[in-house]
Amino acid sequence: IDLKIQYTDTMALANVLQYVTGGRFDTATGLFKIPPYKVMPELSSRFKSPKERQPPNFRFAILAPRLFHSNLSLVHYSVFFQMCRAHHIGYDIREREGAIFTLIDSYKRDLLGMAVVEPDLPKALKTFQRNLTTVHQEISSANMPGRNNFLALAAEVDKILSSLNVDQEGENEGEKEKK
Numbered sequence: 001i002d003l004k005i006q007y008t009d010t011m012a013l014a015n016v017l018q019y020v021t022g023g024r025f026d027t028a029t030g031l032f033k034i035p036p037y038k039v040m041p042e043l044s045s046r047f048k049s050p051k052e053r054q055p056p057n058f059r060f061a062i063l064a065p066r067l068f069h070s071n072l073s074l075v076h077y078s079v080f081f082q083m084c085r086a087h088h089i090g091y092d093i094r095e096r097e098g099a100i101f102t103l104i105d106s107y108k109r110d111l112l113g114m115a116v117v118e119p120d121l122p123k124a125l126k127t128f129q130r131n132l133t134t135v136h137q138e139i140s141s142a143n144m145p146g147r148n149n150f151l152a153l154a155a156e157v158d159k160i161l162s163s164l165n166v167d168q169e170g171e172n173e174g175e176k177e178k179k
Helices: 009-021 043-047 070-074 077-086 121-139 150-178
Strands: 024-026 031-034 057-068 097-103 111-118
Touching (some): 009 024, 009 057, 009 111
Antiparallel strands (some): 024 031, 097 111
């Protein structure tokens, strides 16, 4: 057996995700747990009894450590992030959900990583797919489509979404028959 144990791009992106969200991946259950956001108590509530601590929130995360597009090298990072803001692609610190980007190669600038964190799987997949297609449309043109893996990945996510929809429809029909 040939086994190479090394620090990978996926592990690096997972560590960035854990740092940004404050969450931890539970290997026993396979769940990504995020502690609830701490809200500063109001002055009038300082005499009230302390509220019980909420259980950790569970989130679904999708990691793509190697998104490649040859036209990324033509776009400055500041313009890239302005474009993301214009299309509402970002991360909400309070809700601890959204998209996180990692800039991988500062010389070639044709690779980036993306992590999407959402409260449910279909929403995470839809957000991931929307971000991929939006970024691709913004940095590509009819004259210069560029080499990329964005569209192939978006097509794979679409297949997963359609299989989730079929599974959910089957479960809903099964519940109706039981009633």
